[in-house]
Every structure is written in C-alpha cells, then in structure tokens.
Amino acid sequence: MxxxxxxxxxxxxxxxxxxxxxxxQWDDWLxxxxxxxxxxxxxxxxxxxxxxxxxxxxSLLYLSGKNYLKERxxxxxxxxxxxxxxxxxxxxxxxxxxxxxYTSDSMTVQSVFRVDYYHHKKVYGFFGHYTHQxxxxxxxxxxxxxxxxxxxxxxxxxxxxxxx
Amino acid sequence: xxxxxxxxxxxRDFDQYVDERIDDGVFxxxxxxxxxxxxxxxxxxxxxxxxxxxxxxxSQIPENNDFxxxxxxxxxxxxxxxxxxxxxxxxxxxxxxxxxxxKTQRGNAARHTCPYHGWMxxxxxxxxxxxxxxxxxxxxxxxxxxxxxxxVARLESYRxxxxxxxxxxxSSLKEYLGxxxxxxxxxxxxxxxxLEWVKxxxxxxxxxxxxxxxxxxxxxxxxKTLHASFGNAVMNRFKNMGEDERKSINLDDFVNATAEVxxxxxxxxxxxxxxxxxxxxxxxxxxxxxxxxxxxxxxxRAELMLSGKVAAIFPSILFVESATFQMRMIRPISVDKxxxxxxxxxxxxxxxxxxxxxxxQYEDFFSTSGLATPDDTAVYRSAQExxxxxxxxxxxxxxxxxxxxxxxxxxxxxxxxxxPTLSIHGSIAIQGEAMYIGPYREWLKKMKAGQDSALSNxxxxxxx
Numbered sequence: 314m315x316x317x318x319x320x321x322x323x324x325x326x327x328x329x330x331x332x333x334x335x336x337x338q339w340d341d342w343l344x345x346x347x348x349x350x351x352x353x354x355x356x357x358x359x360x361x362x363x364x365x366x367x368x369x370x371x372s373l374l375y376l377s378g379k380n381y382l383k384e385r386x387x388x389x390x391x392x393x394x395x396x397x398x399x400x401x402x403x404x405x406x407x408x409x410x411x412x413x414x415y416t417s418d419s420m421t422v423q424s425v426f427r428v429d430y431y432h433h434k435k436v437y438g439f440f441g442h443y444t445h446q447x448x449x450x451x452x453x454x455x456x457x458x459x460x461x462x463x464x465x466x467x468x469x470x471x472x473x474x475x476x477x
Numbered sequence: 478x479x480x481x482x483x484x485x486x487x488x489r490d491f492d493q494y495v496d497e498r499i500d501d502g503v504f505x506x507x508x509x510x511x512x513x514x515x516x517x518x519x520x521x522x523x524x525x526x527x528x529x530x531x532x533x534x535x536s537q538i539p540e541n542n543d544f545x546x547x548x549x550x551x552x553x554x555x556x557x558x559x560x561x562x563x564x565x566x567x568x569x570x571x572x573x574x575x576x577x578x579x580k581t582q583r584g585n586a587a588r589h590t591c592p593y594h595g596w597m598x599x600x601x602x603x604x605x606x607x608x609x610x611x612x613x614x615x616x617x618x619x620x621x622x623x624x625x626x627x628x629v630a631r632l633e634s635y636r637x638x639x640x641x642x643x644x645x646x647x648s649s650l651k652e653y654l655g656x657x658x659x660x661x662x663x664x665x666x667x668x669x670x671x672l673e674w675v676k677x678x679x680x681x682x683x684x685x686x687x688x689x690x691x692x693x694x695x696x697x698x699x700x701k702t703l704h705a706s707f708g709n710a711v712m713n714r715f716k717n718m719g720e721d722e723r724k725s726i727n728l729d730d731f732v733n734a735t736a737e738v739x740x741x742x743x744x745x746x747x748x749x750x751x752x753x754x755x756x757x758x759x760x761x762x763x764x765x766x767x768x769x770x771x772x773x774x775x776x777x778r779a780e781l782m783l784s785g786k787v788a789a790i791f792p793s794i795l796f797v798e799s800a801t802f803q804m805r806m807i808r809p810i811s812v813d814k815x816x817x818x819x820x821x822x823x824x825x826x827x828x829x830x831x832x833x834x835x836x837x838q839y840e841d842f843f844s845t846s847g848l849a850t851p852d853d854t855a856v857y858r859s860a861q862e863x864x865x866x867x868x869x870x871x872x873x874x875x876x877x878x879x880x881x882x883x884x885x886x887x888x889x890x891x892x893x894x895x896x897p898t899l900s901i902h903g904s905i906a907i908q909g910e911a912m913y914i915g916p917y918r919e920w921l922k923k924m925k926a927g928q929d930s931a932l933s934n935x936x937x938x939x940x941x
Contacts, residue, residue: 354846356677360581364677368833371677371821374846375837380718384710388848394706395859396851433684433858467816468681470858471851472844 316412323422323447324410326454331405331426334475339386343379347448347455352376354461354477363462373463373472385474396471401432403475407443418449419457426461428476439477440464486935489519491924495917496871499882504875506917511686511864517812523927524792524920525550527644529653531794531806532556532566534822535637536674537583542600545583547818548808549643554629555579556639559601560587566629566641567602578626582678602626636665637672640793657747659895660788663781664802666774667763668824675821675836681845682816685857687792687809690817691916693853694787694795694805695748697738698877698908703856707848724760725800725838736905739889740878740912741897746791746919748912749897751784751889752905758783762801762838765831766824777893791916800842800849801835813861819843878909 326345333342354373355363364370376382389397406427413421427440446458461477494507494516509516530549533556538545544557546569553569555578569577571591578589578598588605590597595608604624607613631642633650635658640650647653654661665671683690693699701708711725737753758764763783771779788796795805802823808816821839823832842849864872878901887900901909 356679358676358678359583368829368836369675371675371679371836371844372840373677373679373844375840378718380714384714384848387713388706388710391706391709393709394848394852395703395855466678466680468679468845470681470683470845470854472846473851 314417316415319412319415319420320410322454323412323420323445326447326456327407327410327422327424327443327445330456331407335403335405337389337400337475339390343383343386345456346379346382347450347457348379350377350379350382350456351458352382352461352474353458354463354472357466373466373468374461374474374477376474382474389475397473399432401430401437401476403428403430413444420447420454421445422447426477430476437469438465439472441477486928486931487515488932489516489924489928491921491928494924495921497914497918499879499914502876502879504879504911504914505871505873506875506913507870508864508866508872509870510688510920511861512812514812517686517809519924519927520920521550521809522931524923525809526552527642527646527927528792528923529631529633529640529642529647529650530792531638531790532632532641533564533639534672534674534804534820535564535634535639536672536822537820538564540585542585542587543583544579544586544600546577546579546581547806549629549641550809552643553577554641555626556641557600557602560599561601563601564632564634564639565602566632566639567626568629570627571596572604572624572626573607596624598626602628635661653745654790655744655747656895656897657741657743657749657788657790659893660749660751660781660786661796663778663786664796664798664822666778667766667770667782668826669773670825672822673825675823675832675839677821678818679840679844679846680816680818681850681854682810682814683854683857684813685815685854685861686812687807687815689857689860690805690807690815690853691789691792691795692913693857694789694797695740695750695912696908696910697750697752697905698910699853699856700908703852704849706852707842710848724757724834725841737903738901738905738907738909739887740901740907740909741887741890742899742912742915742918743897746916746923748789748791748915749787750912751781751786753780753784753889755785762827762831762835763824765828766826781893789916791919797843801838803839803843815857875910875913877911878907879911881907881909882911882914 330345353375356371356373357363367375388394392398407424409425411423413423422445424443426443429438441464442462444460447454448457496505532547533545538558541558541560544555547554555567555569558564573596576593588599597606599605602625629641630645736755739751741749786798793807797803804820806818841847881901883900886897887902890897
C-alpha cells in the first residue's frame with residue numbers, strides 16, 4: 314500500500330472520529346476503537362514537560378480498554394451526570410495529518426486538533442496534538458492508541474472524551 | 478493589611494451574614510456570602526490576607542533553588558528553596574517596577590532577573606544587582622533602601638506542609654492547626670518515610686464562589702445523588718469486566734448504611750469527618766502497607782489511616798480521602814470564579830501496584846476529567862446561578878444533623894485523644910451538614926476582627 318493511500322485512510326478515520334463525537338453517535342465512535350485500546354492525555358509537570366509513565370504519575374485521562382470508553386458514553390446517555398446535562402455542542406477540527414511510521418497493518422499518525430464547544434452560553438475550546446496508533450483489523454483501520462497533548466490544561470470544570 | 482491608600486470604608490454588620498442559633502435548631506448563612514463582590518474583596522483582606530494559607534509541600538520543591546509560584550489572597554507569591562536548602566516565601570514582584578519575577582508555575586533558578594530593567598535577585602531573595610547603579614544618579618535615600626525581595630511575613634511548616642501568612646499577627650502554625658493536625662498525621666504517618674508528591678498537574682476552575690468547594694468536601698449528603706453516575710459506572714465495571722477491574726470506593730456505603738461517621742469542628746474554622754466501618758477497605762491503595770502501619774502505630778490509628786476521611790483547613794486547603802487521597806488548594810479569583818490546584822500525595826515506598834491503583838482511583842474520582850468532580854463543579858456553577866435570586870436571603874442547607882451536635886469530643890475522639898470543639902457521631906445516614914458551623918464561626922470572627930483592625934488603623938491615621 315502506498316503512503317498516499319494510507320494518508321487518505323488515516324485522514325478519513327480521524328475525521329470520522331471527530332464527526333461521530335460531534336453527532337453523539339456513540340456506538341459508531343466506539344466501533345472505531347480496538348477492544349484493547351488506550352486513550353491517554355498525559356498531565357503537564359512544567360511549561361514544556363509532560364509525565365511519561367501513567368502508572369507512576371498523574372494523567373489528565375488514562376483509559377485502558379474499550380469498556381472504559383463505553384463507561385464514558387454510557388454516562389452521557391444515562392443523563393445522570395450534571396456535567397453532561399445539557400451536553401455541550403462540540404465541533405472537532407483535525408488537520409496537519411502526517412504519517413510518522415507504517416507497516417502493512419499499522420501506522421502512527423500525527424495531527425493537530427481544535428475542539429470548540431458551546432456550553433452555558435459561552436464558547437470554550439481545547440487544542441493540541443494527537444498521536445494515533447492505527448491497526449488493521451477485520452479489513453479496516455481501528456484506533457489502537459490515541460495520545461493527546463493538551464495545550465490548555467487548566468481545565469474549565471470538565472474534560473471528557475467528547476471534548477478532546 | 479490592605480496597603481491601598483483609599484480611606485473609604487463601608488462598615489458592615491457581619492453578624493447579619495451568619496445566623497447561628499443552635500439551641501433553636503437554626504443555622505444558616507446569608508446568600509450574599511456567595512454573590513456579593515464587595516464582600517469577596519473584604520474576605521480577601523480580612524481572611525485570606527490575614528491568616529495562614531497553605532502554599533507548598535516540601536516534596537514539590539525538593540532541590541536547592543527549586544521554586545513554585547502561588548497566590549495568597551490577591552498577592553502573587555514565590556516559594557523557593559534557597560541555595561542553603563531553606564524554604565522562603567517572597568512576594569512575586571520586582572522591587573523596582575513590579576513585574577513578577579517567576580512567570581512559570583514551577584522551576585529551578587539560582588537567580589531571578591527582572592526582564593524589564595534587569596534587576597537581579599538570588600534564590601534567597603537578596604538583591605544582587607541594581608542595573609547600572611553607579612551611573613544612575615541615585616540619591617542617598619535610595620541607596621539606603623533594601624532592594625531585596627519582600628518576604629512574606631510568616632512561613633512555617635507542619636511536617637513538610639508549608640503555610641504562609643501575609644500578616645505577622647497570627648499565632649504559630651501549630652497553634653492555628655490545633656488538633657486537626659491529628660488527621661494530617663494520619664496521612665503523613667502512612668509511611669515511616671512520610672509522603673511524596675506524585676507528578677502531574679490536573680488543576681481546574683469553576684464559575685462559583687470559593688466556599689462551595691470548601692463546603693462540598695465536608696458534604697456526604699450529595700454522594701449518592703450527585704455521584705450516582707460514578708457509583709453506577711463502578712458497579713457496571715465489575716459486572717461487565719469482572720471483579721479484577723479497577724476498584725474504587727463503594728457508594729453502597731452511603732445507601733445501605735452500616736458504616737458510621739464522626740464529624741468534627743476544631744478551633745480556627747477547621748472541619749473534619751471520619752467514616753468508620755467502611756466496606757472494602759482492601760480496595761484502598763494504602764491497604765498494601767496496612768500490616769506495617771498497624772505494627773508501627775497501633776490498630777486504632779492504622780484504622781484511621783485506612784478510612785475515608787476529610788480535613789478542611791480553613792480557609793485554603795482541603796485534605797480529602799474518598800476514593801483515595803487528594804489535596805485541593807483553593808484560590809479564590811472573584812466572587813464567582815475559583816481555581817483549584819490539586820495534588821496527589823502518596824506514602825513513600827508504596828508498592829508499584831498500589832501506587833498505580835492510587836493513581837487510577839485519583840483520576841477516576843477526583844480529576845476534572847474523572848467521573849465525580851465534573852459533576853461537583855457543574856453544581857457549583859448552577860448554585861452560583863441560583864443564588865443570584867436577589868429576593869432570597871437564605872438557603873436551608875445547613876440543618877442536617879443539627880440535633881445531634883455535641884459540644885466537645887465524641888467517644889471516637891476521646892479514644893484517639895484529640896479535642897474537637899463540636900462533634901456529631903452516628904450512622905453514616907446522617908450525612909450531616911451542620912458542621913459548617915465551625916468554618917462559618919471562624920469566617921465571622923475573622924471578618925469582624927479584620928474590620929475592627931482596619932477601622933482602628935483608619936482612626937489612628939485621622940488622629941495621628
């Protein structure tokens with residue numbers, strides 16, 4: 314497979330991830346992930362230094378296994394958590410997509426993101442870099458790992474999977 | 478003392494804000510406490526800038542020349558370990574023209590150079606250089622001034638926990654903490670080598686008054702309603718993923734009440750609670766070191782170490798152990814905006830798997846990306862909005878448990894040997910709220926004393 318083709322497929326997956334979150338199509342979003350997936354937002358220690366070991370240091374978010382992602386979407390669906398009632402309206406933008414490394418059935422993809430969201434009559438946003446590790450599974454690409462370098466880490470009340 | 482030149486003072490009758498009539502079964506505070514911006518400014522002046530405020534734990538600035546920046550009330554502050562190893566607190570303000578000298582949250586610097594005109598200070602706060610002093614045509618009066626950084630009036634440590642005060646007119650830190658330090662010891666003594674800071678910032682803001690997070694940490698009443706979705710998630714985790722999945726606290730303790738609780742007030746506005754006979758103690762990270770703790774400190778104190786507990790040290794710092802242990806440093810920004818700086822402190826020498834569990838429990842429950850805290854911040858905001866109802870003066874939220882207040886220690890406190898001013902003990906179903914009396918008594922005392930002092934300074938000026 315040539316790199317241009319991979320670039321196109323990675324781009325489509327990243328766009329689709331944002332779109333399913335923005336449309337609150339939770340099952341479709343979950344279907345993009347492998348069962349043994351990991352979603353990790355390392356915390357910052359200083360201005361330009363982040364933690365490196367989620368087992369020894371604090372992460373902004375460290376979810377290991379798709380069930381932990383589903384825990385988050387179920388929480389939204391149940392409507393029992395005031396943090397997501399009403400749900401903010403979100404808009405994911407992903408760009409600067411680069412394939413870092415690839416084999417026939419895996420690739421590491423760098424990108425930048427901005428998530429604008431509207432909550433309590435105000436516009437908020439998160440921005441930073443994504444590193445996605447994608448793998449081929451059952452004839453399609455899935456997200457095996459997503460690491461988020463969140464630039465604006467002084468969190469206004471809530472940070473959750475649908476805001477990054 | 479507020480150094481501003483203004484002499485305008487609106488004299489307030491602070492007694493109107495706190496309605497404490499325990500014998501009549503009434504305790505409430507006026508909603509202006511949460512919504513009046515002028516009152517907020519007075520709180521900064523009469524409380525935050527006149528008492529001990531938590532600033533740093535020893536392990537956050539371990540090396541010589543390490544610094545951390547923070548705030549006491551409205552004043553920017555640097556906590557720095559000097560090249561002699563001693564921790565000092567300075568006002569983060571160049572003595573020349575005022576820029577902050579440390580602009581990052583933490584770092585290591587042997588000297589600080591002001592970017593504006595280049596004045597330089599060493600890590601002990603001493604002036605090293607006034608740029609081009611010789612050619613500056615300075616007066617003798619200027620030359621006789623100290624150019625050193627302004628030290629914060631008081632800085633004292635309780636076993637590695639530093640508090641600072643902008644006012645010199647405070648008792649010793651030990652006296653200020655009083656017997657609430659018994660609770661601090663229960664965290665510190667979990668390891669013979671005490672505690673260490675687990676790296677990683679997970680700080681947050683909310684659009685509500687600072688007292689909301691202070692109240693919330695002593696509030697068990699909200700656990701089973703507001704945090705129902707946390708409880709559900711944890712229960713489903715075991716159902717869907719098996720018993721070995723990430724353990725956390727059992728919110729059933731708040732529903733099927735076999736657990737008991739003691740609430741305490743201490744002098745100087747501190748509150749505490751201690752949950753007893755809690756289930757699933759083995760799911761707490763500290764359980765890994767329980768045998769060692771028990772052998773070292775005895776069964777009673779080891780039991781306290783493992784228990785759910787809270788110590789709210791008025792006004793600035795909350796030691797909260799629900800799922801696991803978190804410190805929350807409160808930074809009031811305005812009447813309706815608060816910053817919370819969160820720290821994970823863990824016993825040194827904790828086994829790796831217990832440390833990993835601690836971190837997961839911490840993120841799971843406490844983080845602003847977790848399953849509990851965002852619901853707290855959402856209701857603070859909502860309460861802040863609701864409290865704007867200007868025709869209303871009072872909420873009813875301070876009455877649970879008021880009939881159960883006893884003056885002095887309960888049996889548990891007597892057994893452990895500490896002396897609260899007020900206690901409530903009973904089934905966890907009390908979910909008491911009346912223990913906000915202590916913090917609000919202190920609020921009232923500080924506001925009155927602050928105003929009296931400001932007025933006497935004012936009349937001193939007039940006559941003097």
